[in-house]
Amino acid sequence: MIKPTLLQLSRARIIVLSRNNLMKRTWTSAWTRGVQYSSCDVRQLHMTRVQSSTGVKATAAAAQPAMPKPKPSAQPSISAPAQKTRPVVSGLECIKPLVSTVEETLELIGTTVKGTIPSWVHGSFLRNGPGKFEFGENRYTHWFDGMALMHRFYIKDGEVTYCSRFLRSDSYVKNSEKNRIVVTEFGTLAMPDPCKNIFARFFSRFQVPKATDNASVNFVKYKGDYYVSTETNYMRMIDPQSLETKDKVDWSKFVAVNAATAHPHYDRDGTTYNLGNSYGKGGFFYNIVRVPLPKEKVEKDEADLSGAEVLCSIPASDSRRPSYYHSFAMSENYVVFIEQPIKLDLLKFMLYRIQGKSFHKVMEWDPSLETIFHVVDKRTGKESKVTYYGNAMFTLHQINAYEDQGQLVMDMCCGDDGAVIGDFTLENLSKASGEELDKFYNGLCTNLPRRYVLPLDVNDQTPVNENLVTLPFCTAKAVKMADGRIYCVHENLYGDDLLAFGGLEFPQINYNNYNTRKYRYYYGCGFGHVFSDSLLKMDVETKELKSWRYPGLYPSEPVFVPSPEATDEDDGVVMSVIITPREEKSTFLLVLDAKTFTELGRAEVPVNIPYGTHGVFNDRA
Numbered sequence: 001m002i003k004p005t006l007l008q009l010s011r012a013r014i015i016v017l018s019r020n021n022l023m024k025r026t027w028t029s030a031w032t033r034g035v036q037y038s039s040c041d042v043r044q045l046h047m048t049r050v051q052s053s054t055g056v057k058a059t060a061a062a063a064q065p066a067m068p069k070p071k072p073s074a075q076p077s078i079s080a081p082a083q084k085t086r087p088v089v090s091g092l093e094c095i096k097p098l099v100s101t102v103e104e105t106l107e108l109i110g111t112t113v114k115g116t117i118p119s120w121v122h123g124s125f126l127r128n129g130p131g132k133f134e135f136g137e138n139r140y141t142h143w144f145d146g147m148a149l150m151h152r153f154y155i156k157d158g159e160v161t162y163c164s165r166f167l168r169s170d171s172y173v174k175n176s177e178k179n180r181i182v183v184t185e186f187g188t189l190a191m192p193d194p195c196k197n198i199f200a201r202f203f204s205r206f207q208v209p210k211a212t213d214n215a216s217v218n219f220v221k222y223k224g225d226y227y228v229s230t231e232t233n234y235m236r237m238i239d240p241q242s243l244e245t246k247d248k249v250d251w252s253k254f255v256a257v258n259a260a261t262a263h264p265h266y267d268r269d270g271t272t273y274n275l276g277n278s279y280g281k282g283g284f285f286y287n288i289v290r291v292p293l294p295k296e297k298v299e300k301d302e303a304d305l306s307g308a309e310v311l312c313s314i315p316a317s318d319s320r321r322p323s324y325y326h327s328f329a330m331s332e333n334y335v336v337f338i339e340q341p342i343k344l345d346l347l348k349f350m351l352y353r354i355q356g357k358s359f360h361k362v363m364e365w366d367p368s369l370e371t372i373f374h375v376v377d378k379r380t381g382k383e384s385k386v387t388y389y390g391n392a393m394f395t396l397h398q399i400n401a402y403e404d405q406g407q408l409v410m411d412m413c414c415g416d417d418g419a420v421i422g423d424f425t426l427e428n429l430s431k432a433s434g435e436e437l438d439k440f441y442n443g444l445c446t447n448l449p450r451r452y453v454l455p456l457d458v459n460d461q462t463p464v465n466e467n468l469v470t471l472p473f474c475t476a477k478a479v480k481m482a483d484g485r486i487y488c489v490h491e492n493l494y495g496d497d498l499l500a501f502g503g504l505e506f507p508q509i510n511y512n513n514y515n516t517r518k519y520r521y522y523y524g525c526g527f528g529h530v531f532s533d534s535l536l537k538m539d540v541e542t543k544e545l546k547s548w549r550y551p552g553l554y555p556s557e558p559v560f561v562p563s564p565e566a567t568d569e570d571d572g573v574v575m576s577v578i579i580t581p582r583e584e585k586s587t588f589l590l591v592l593d594a595k596t597f598t599e600l601g602r603a604e605v606p607v608n609i610p611y612g613t614h615g616v617f618n619d620r621a
Contacts, residue, residue, distance in 0.1 A: 142187025
């Protein structure tokens with residue numbers, strides 16, 4: 001699902017001196033792609049670490065003056081809807097089998113179909129996610145770190161076959177050759193080679209790790225080709241039929257960004273948009289990237305992102321504490337980047353390997369900061385001069401965005417505690433059923449769908465302290481402040497009955513026909529457990545909820561496939577892979593009628609599949 005961008009140091013020289021058991025480390029010309037830090041006495045850093053180990057809350061940032069935090073402006077008298085929470089639960093069952101290593105299935109195998117899968121459904125349902133969690137005696141720390149395992153359900157004439165294959169990434173190959181973890185991931189720091197002498201192991205901590213190419217988050221398309229992606233600067237091209245690993249793609253070789261999300265958006269003409277970052281002497285930037293579809297399809301075996309361009313570069317509000325992002329919103333004419341209060345501490349990043357900490361330790365949730373919505377015109381590449389902002393929140397996945405009567409409607413799944421990202425460790429997910437697992441789940445924040453509305457026609461004559469949202473079907477608000485900024489207050493995009501399902505995430509719509517357009521239905525997973533335990537359909541007009549839920553069954557993200565003869569938005573099917581910790585090799589592909597949300601059929605697969613992240617339906621293979 002999520003792996004934050006690995007920031008890379010352009011150059012760093014570290015001098016280590018020892019005298020009278022006092023260690024002094026001096027950074028000379030230490031940069032994070034242009035963000036310069038002054039020399040610092042590491043006797044102070046050393047004391048910070050000692051204090052931390054004895055229970056005193058302190059960080060390495062104490063070694064230099066703290067960066068001032070932006071002060072939020074006074075809020076208008078309007079208040080946001082209360083954030084509702086799910087009921088406290090007890091008696092959760094153990095889900096450890098869902099995060100356990102499985103074998104790959106290289107050859108197509110048959111399935112047992114029960115019920116009926118419509119004959120018009122023809123193509124491959126492709127899924128991705130972590131599938132191997134240890135090498136030798138080394139085990140990964142975080143769920144996001146597991147090696148990418150790709151799945152293919154091939155559907156034709158009501159029958160289904162299945163195969164799976166581990167991505168042969170450089171990370172997978174190197175770890176396999178050494179039979180231990182040698183490539184650092186989001187939550188797991190690769191340790192020095194035990195065969196090296198003590199001095200070599202010591203100095204290896206000062207080497208900057210390369211970004212991983214373990215692309216375990218999603219299947220994406222560029223210029224008609226399929227790739228698997230994570231959130232570093234690397235993707236891997238994939239054959240969507242054989243799942244064979246092909247070219248390794250470095251984004252920085254094609255366009256001036258250091259990473260890209262695993263959630264691009266697509267225009268109807270095939271143009272792909274994504275979001276990456278860059279950092280230099282001018283500061284830290286969030287870059288919107290556009291990859292056009294070639295006028296003529298050229299058959300090729302090599303990855304090709306030629307023609308990619310940076311549409312717009314957005315400077316970070318705090319260049320030393322840039323925001324983490326997992327996705328972005330896009331309407332017909334605009335891209336919206338959401339700068340949220342999940343911050344990456346660059347100084348901590350410089351020190352995290354030396355201190356023996358994994359990358360997710362440098363992420364901080366700062367609820368004292370605002371959320372900023374950056375609006376960029378896709379036609380001109382210019383960012384709006386109007387600043388839109390709201391209270392602190394975090395979002396991983398957007399539902400849809402569209403323009404209506406001069407206003408931009410954005411629907412997304414949101415939470416009020418961004419610290420949740422670091423909580424999905426394998427230790428937490430492997431807890432036995434009982435009080436300990438219940439306590440972990442009940443401590444997680446509830447993610448719920450929200451609607452924000454941004455008025456686009458704002459100028460000097462726009463009145464202050466008045467609600468600018470005029471859409472009759474919407475209760476969201478946007479108010480121009482005295483300083484010219486627009487303060488946005490969301491509308492809750494659900495009814496109270498959603499809380500019984502634990503909130504909603506992994507949202508999907510009829511993307512092919514309704515992305516960037518006004519829509520009515522979205523689908524998602526309900527989280528009555530740490531992992532999703534239900535499938536949901538929501539009507540945004542009536543907020544009516546439909547569900548599919550059975551004890552002990554854990555669905556993956558639902559994917560909508562439209563009927564070729566569709567007349568309504570929800571004419572089609574919804575697919576999801578269902579797994580259970582209760583029985584070995586009892587996975588099945590579920591097919592629901594999207595309109596009624598009732599089961600049409602299932603294809604039982606005699607293999608174990610771990611809990612996954614994202615997927616797509618490929619109607620061409």
